[in-house]
Amino acid sequence: MERMDALLYDCDIREPLFDYLEERFGKARMFEEKIIGKSRADVLMVTEGRITGLEIKSDADTYERLKRQIRDYDKYCDENYVVIGRSHAKHVEEHIPAYWGVLVVSVNGREIVIEEMRPALQNPKMKRELQLAILWRAELQNIIEQNHLPHYRQKSKRFVREKLLEKLEWNRLKLEVCEELFERDYTLLEEEEG
Structure with missing residues (x-):
């Protein structure tokens, strides 16, 4: 499985994502599938003094609901990331605000690799x-x-x-x-x- 172009689905992404987040942020608590506004947040990560929203867009997903999801995440979270499969890397920035971060998930050999394409900035719209x-x-x-x-x-x-x-x-x-x-x-x- 030495492919870099393997399609990743949501179920392929979650566990490596949680490992990455815990390694990067230390003490963190993850809440999955939490209703915020009219959307279901894939992941809300709580760290000391911070709530981070993570919306997963696997290679099999579209941007169809993303505009509404962004509005809802922005109301509840201090910062937000879209977590994408490599197939979305070229166009994702057209669909998200400049203050949203981007994490790209890809396959390298037998490993799933997560790289930060763009850091998340402070969300100016949190209520x-x-x-x-x-x-x-x-x-x-x-x-x-x-x-x-x-x-x-x-x-x-x-x-x-x-x-x-x-x-x-x-x-x-x-x-x-x-x-x-x-x-x-x-x-x-x-x-x-x-």
Whole structure:
């Protein structure tokens, strides 16, 4: 299998991508297939104080939904990458904003190789209130308790998010949001509905 032109599918890309990200960024937590806005994010990666969106476009994918996906990723993430098979390398930059990064996945011999074609820059369109909306009610309550704020138990999640944004300095709040996501316990899944 000494081919550089092998077609890669989403299932071929994910595991090598996670290995690459963990090697490059160290402590990271990956969330797959997370609904953000009207899109399903392939991967949200949480690192200390940062949420990175990764949209996978394998060699078998088209750009058909990418415009909407970009709008949604931009609302929730601090930075974004499109992760592409080599067949997209020539034209991908025509389809993404200048601040999106590009990771190219290819086959070299028996190895899958990932190279950064373009680094991701700070996303200028991220909405703080939407980033907070990723948290479950219990996670919002944890932040309230850590900061000795009133509990607002009878209030909506939206009200609680607005109070956190009003009362806490963003850089501190952002670190706490990322810490809550690192610690997320999916055995408490029903909390997400609360």
